[in-house]
Amino acid sequence: MSRLSQAxxxxxxxxxxxxxxxxxDTSAVLDALVAGGADVIExxxxxxxxxxxxxxxxxxxxxxxxxxxxxxxxxGIARDFRDRHPDVPLVLMGYANPMLRRGAxxxxxxxxxxxxxxxxxxxxxPEEDDALGPALRSAGIDPIRLATPTTDAARLxxxxxxxxxxxxxVSVAGITGLQxxxxxxxxxxxxxxxxxxDLPIAVGFGVRTPEQAGAIARVSDGVVVGSAIVxxxxxxxxxxxxxxxxxxxxxAAAVRAARKGIA
Amino acid sequence: MNAPNSFRAQPDERGHFGDxxxxxxxETLMPLILDLDREYxxxxxxxxxxxxxxxxLEHYVGRPSPLYYxxxxxxxxxxxxxxxxxxxxxxxxxxxxxxGAHKINNCIGQILLAIRMxxxxxxxxxxAGQHGVATATVCARFGLPCVxxxxxxxxxxxxxxxxxxKLLGAEVRAVTSGANxxxxxxxxAMRDWVANVHDTFYIIGTAAGPHPYPEMVxxxxxxxxxxxxxxxxxRTGRLPDLLVAAIGGGSxxxxxxxxxxxxxxxxxLGVEAxxxxxxxxxxxxxxxxxxxxxxxxKTYLLQDEDGQIAEAxxxxxxxxxxxxxxxxxxxxxxxxVEYTSVTDDEALDAFQFLCRTEGIIPALEPSxxxxxxxxxxxxxxxxxxxxxxxxxxxDKDIFTVAHALGVAI
Numbered sequence: 001m002s003r004l005s006q007a008x009x010x011x012x013x014x015x016x017x018x019x020x021x022x023x024x025d026t027s028a029v030l031d032a033l034v035a036g037g038a039d040v041i042e043x044x045x046x047x048x049x050x051x052x053x054x055x056x057x058x059x060x061x062x063x064x065x066x067x068x069x070x071x072x073x074x075x076g077i078a079r080d081f082r083d084r085h086p087d088v089p090l091v092l093m094g095y096a097n098p099m100l101r102r103g104a105x106x107x108x109x110x111x112x113x114x115x116x117x118x119x120x121x122x123x124x125x126p127e128e129d130d131a132l133g134p135a136l137r138s139a140g141i142d143p144i145r146l147a148t149p150t151t152d153a154a155r156l157x158x159x160x161x162x163x164x165x166x167x168x169x170v171s172v173a174g175i176t177g178l179q180x181x182x183x184x185x186x187x188x189x190x191x192x193x194x195x196x197x198d199l200p201i202a203v204g205f206g207v208r209t210p211e212q213a214g215a216i217a218r219v220s221d222g223v224v225v226g227s228a229i230v231x232x233x234x235x236x237x238x239x240x241x242x243x244x245x246x247x248x249x250x251x252a253a254a255v256r257a258a259r260k261g262i263a
Numbered sequence: 264m265n266a267p268n269s270f271r272a273q274p275d276e277r278g279h280f281g282d283x284x285x286x287x288x289x290e291t292l293m294p295l296i297l298d299l300d301r302e303y304x305x306x307x308x309x310x311x312x313x314x315x316x317x318x319x320l321e322h323y324v325g326r327p328s329p330l331y332y333x334x335x336x337x338x339x340x341x342x343x344x345x346x347x348x349x350x351x352x353x354x355x356x357x358x359x360x361x362x363g364a365h366k367i368n369n370c371i372g373q374i375l376l377a378i379r380m381x382x383x384x385x386x387x388x389x390x391a392g393q394h395g396v397a398t399a400t401v402c403a404r405f406g407l408p409c410v411x412x413x414x415x416x417x418x419x420x421x422x423x424x425x426x427x428x429k430l431l432g433a434e435v436r437a438v439t440s441g442a443n444x445x446x447x448x449x450x451x452a453m454r455d456w457v458a459n460v461h462d463t464f465y466i467i468g469t470a471a472g473p474h475p476y477p478e479m480v481x482x483x484x485x486x487x488x489x490x491x492x493x494x495x496x497x498r499t500g501r502l503p504d505l506l507v508a509a510i511g512g513g514s515x516x517x518x519x520x521x522x523x524x525x526x527x528x529x530x531x532l533g534v535e536a537x538x539x540x541x542x543x544x545x546x547x548x549x550x551x552x553x554x555x556x557x558x559x560x561k562t563y564l565l566q567d568e569d570g571q572i573a574e575a576x577x578x579x580x581x582x583x584x585x586x587x588x589x590x591x592x593x594x595x596x597x598x599x600v601e602y603t604s605v606t607d608d609e610a611l612d613a614f615q616f617l618c619r620t621e622g623i624i625p626a627l628e629p630s631x632x633x634x635x636x637x638x639x640x641x642x643x644x645x646x647x648x649x650x651x652x653x654x655x656x657x658d659k660d661i662f663t664v665a666h667a668l669g670v671a672i
């Protein structure tokens with residue numbers, strides 16, 4: 001059983017936490033995420049042109065690149081994390097160009113060596129799977145697919161074909177960190193996805209408070225929180241870890257309590 | 264490499280020009296891109312759509328644009344050429360279009376498609392402001408609200424075009440993310456689009472972006488090459504020996520080249536912006552870049568060894584982009600089109616040279632093409648013909664040129 005499967009097989013829904021690599025003291029922040037109760041870590045690969053991201057993560061990308069973060073640094077952060085946390089699944093999230101720069105096979109081998117479990121590539125949709133998917137699969141890395149409010153029933157099978165690890169439901173047609181979807185629309189979308197796949201469904205975009213996270217956790221297999229954590233890193237810089245830990249503890253408590261009393 | 268049966272059969276049904284192009288977009292946009300592709304196929308084969316497009320090009324844009332023999336330029340170049348050298352120089356006068364550049368051809372086509380799809384809001388990105396002005400123009404013509412994204416730096420240095428867009432009723436949003444230039448404006452337009460997919464149509468200004476944009480923009484701009492081919496045949500009874508056009512994203516160049524691609528005796532030269540020089544800051548993604556993925560397509564990009572996108576530089580804001588349309592990437596690799604580059608200084612010289620020899624103030628973009636024409640003229644015989652695309656007029660650039668020449672106006 002893979003680390004990702006184990007994380008989603010726990011008794012409670014998974015809390016998936018995102019942070020941009022190289023923005024602040026990333027290793028300390030990653031440890032704080034785990035200590036706070038994150039079940040899955042999403043490590044953002046900074047890119048000069050993060051087209052799907054809102055202001056918070058855009059700024060984090062710029063800070064990280066301005067600090068000189070390289071692909072080798074990101075892989076190093078992942079490898080060190082794997083050494084410290086052998087059992088916590090780690091997913092890389094980013095854009096196609098940095099992933100494909102040295103070739104898909106090179107990237108797949110490098111992330112495998114760094115102990116990464118899955119990869120989310122924002123701008124490689126199923127139609128362009130050839131560019132990255134086969135290399136990841138043969139290296140044993142889960143290519144994690146995104147489903148969105150615009151993914152209709154006719155298209156969903158194509159999105160799910162070749163997906164593994166989990167399905168990331170982007171609950172808002174928009175960019176990261178700005179609005180939150182109505183809970184009713186999330187409930188309906190998750191039900192639709194669950195009818196079409198056995199893969200775990202994690203829901204993200206615009207999730208900030210323990211209340212929101214708890215409500216989503218009642219219907220999904222996981223909740224993704226990103227921009228709110230990145231904002232804490234922006235605000236507290238080198239001292240962010242303790243603030244991140246406290247914040248994540250609140251989210252984790254809500255997520256873990258979500259299904260208590262539900263048969 | 265073996266030549267394909269036709270160079271005009273690209274892209275494939277998935278939008279690939281050889282290894283380039285494609286649809287590298289977020290899932291939220293993918294259903295819309297597929298929808299757009301279907302609608303574009305339907306429009307392409309709908310005589311009513313084509314008739315409306317052609318009617319507007321004729322009566323609103325002012326097409327066909329003239330084909331002009333630049334006699335004094337031809338003679339001036341012959342004076343500096345070796346004996347027997349110095350071909351005839353002809354211009355396709357797309358700078359005489361309504362709004363002063365070729366950009367309007369594409370905007371007419373795309374807004375008709377937007378209306379056909381029932382979209383009620385238009386967005387676009389712009390660098391120098393030419394595509395922004397053309398988009399604002401067609402939005403005014405059809406009564407659709409319009410938001411133009413423009414890098415904050417470009418807003419500052421292109422105030423006349425910002426004012427033009429506002430006069431035309433557009434909302435101009437200054438983009439302060441990233442490096443505040445064209446690529447960041449494109450990022451911001453894509454962010455707007457992804458959040459407003461239900462009612463918004465994105466009019467991309469060049470032959471780049473996710474499929475079907477590179478094909479669609481090329482098709483709308485191919486009116487340039489179709490007219491030029493016909494005009495040249497009827498005026499001279501022959502085809503040109505060489506076509507020359509400037510390339511940022513590459514829409515005016517592909518528009519001129521495409522109808523000639525299967526004419527084996529017609530050579531083609533695309534001219535990139537070498538800025539301060541290829542060893543310094545420039546915008547020549549074919550000469551100084553490598554293949555990668557940005558803004559929805561795979562193509563040549565200016566980037567570092569980790570795939571981070573580099574800043575482009577050109578005195579011409581319209582060429583100031585770190586990528587290039589995917590069809591040009593393919594045409595370069597297969598060798599059908601030759602590509603070269605011209606520096607800021609060479610373009611400035613060509614700009615002034617054309618002003619004085621022909622009484623035409625060209626935009627800085629085609630000034631790059633003219634500089635390359637002057638170079639080629641020394642190597643080609645007198646009985647040969649060069650056809651260059653004069654894709655924009657220079658009114659918008661007089662402040663930039665004055666500044667570069669150290670003149671206060």
